[in-house]
Amino acid sequence: MxxxxxxxxxxxxxxxxxxxxxxxxxxxxxxxxxxxxxxxxxxxxxxxxxxxxRQKFKDSLAGRKQEVWLVPMIAADLVDFRAVDLERRMLHGGLPPFFLADRVVDKDYEEWLSSYWAKDLSELFVVDKRSSFMKFVELVFAQSGGLFEAQAFAAPCEISRPTVQHYLSILETTLLATVLRPYSGGAAAEIKSQPKVYAFDTGFVAYHRGWDSLRDEDRGQLLEHLVLGEMLARFGAARVHYWRDKQRHEVDFVLEVGRRRDLVAIECKSSARKLDPSGLQAFRRRYPAGRNIVVTLHDTDQGSRRVGGLEVELVPYLRLPKLLEAWRASATAKG
Structure with missing residues (x-):
């Protein structure tokens, strides 16, 4: 036709x-x-x-298209589904059939990954060893949100370091993982190149970590993935970073907002009482200007407060989209 x-x-x-x-x-x-x-x-x-x-996609269609990155379910989708259940969203994941299922069994995740191999991967990339690639996916998902060191994957996957980098580029290209580069102003004490890698969906993270229920610390880690999804849906990956120095102070996310690329520091905690301000303090000593946001899972964690000498805004996850939309609208208006 x-x-x-x-x-x-x-x-x-x-x-x-x-x-x-x-x-x-x-x-x-x-x-x-x-x-x-x-x-x-x-x-x-x-x-x-x-x-x-796709190599046969020969024209970029510049000026003729607007691209939309459909990430797994974000907060607005939960509202549309009339199912604002964050525990379920984190444990089941954000693919609608998985989220809506009364019970997601292991074979559902396994079959989805098998389909990914058959439909997406095999048609586009030359991967000689299926077992090595799938082992790499398993390890990336299990370690999601952590610092990525290529050499650590080489031995368990029985591949070379260059092949590890090739496999990671495949996951990034096919959007199964987001590679987050560190923010750096060039100081010697900052991490400049080592990325963090996030799996595309919390359900697959929970599956590969063997979680069928969540502890508080698990929720904090999966909240990072939810917050990342909200930012990717609105700003894309180029403006989202993490920050870390060589003394191991770290900020979960640094979002560059607007034409001036104002630096918003974002920490993700299951509750406000879990916040250790040392990462934010170290970051603001180097980059004083900008807002400090702490995203939590609790509606009662709201408002501004002084923490460790910094002005910090507490934002419940379900209220984060409104804040992100305001930043995006402001950036668009000024642009």
């Missing part, structure tokens, strides 16, 4: 949805013709996370 795009588009009106568009023989040509010659047709083209990696 789409072998002759002009004939196809001539018969279309209004909104047209093309699902799995990356499976077309020449998807960029089909979309380019619609954008250039059929202005009354609006196209929503959905595709695999590997869309950008």
């Amino acid at each position: 789409l072998e002759e795009p002009e004939l196809f588009w001539r018969d279309q009106r209004g909104l047209v949805v093309l699902d799995e568009v990356h499976r077309l023989q020449n998807p960029s040509e089909v979309l380019k013709i619609a954008a250039d010659h059929f202005p009354n047709v609006k196209v929503v083209a959905t595709g695999s996370s590997t869309l950008a990696a």
Whole structure:
């Protein structure tokens, strides 16, 4: 039907949805013709996370498209589903079939990853050893949110360090992992290159860590993933970092906001009483200007307070989207 795009588009009106568009023989040509010659047709083209990696996607469609990164369920989705259950969201994950299931069994995660290998990975990348790659995925998910050291993955996966880096680039390209680069102003005491890697979904993290219930410390770690998803959905990955110095002071996230790239420091804690301000203090000694946000799971953790000589804003996770939207709107208006 789409072998002759002009004939196809001539018969279309209004909104047209093309699902799995990356499976077309020449998807960029089909979309380019619609954008250039059929202005009354609006196209929503959905595709695999590997869309950008398809070699046959020959045209960038610059100026003709707006990309939307569909991350697993964010707070707004929980509201739309009328199921604002953060414990369930963290443990089941943010893929709707998993989140909505009364009980998610292990084979559901295993089958999803098998499908990923068959549909996304094998069509695009040359990976000689399936067992090594899947072991790498398992380890990345189990260690999600931690500092990434390539050499530590080489021996258990039985691959070389360059292959580890290649596998990581595959996960990043296919959006199964987010590689978070450190923020650095160039000081010798700062970590400048070692990334942190986050798995794309909390359900897979819980599965690979063997969690079927959550302790308070587990919730704090998974909250980082939820907060990261909120930021990625609005700002993309380029403006989101973490910060760490060589004395092991750390800030979970540093978000660059607006044209001036104001530095917002964000810490994620299951509750405000878990906050150790030493990371924020070290960061603000180096970068004094900017807001300090502590995101928690408790609605009662709200308002500003002085902690360790810093002005800190406590924000419950479900109220974070409103704050992020305000920053994005402000940046858009100024831009």
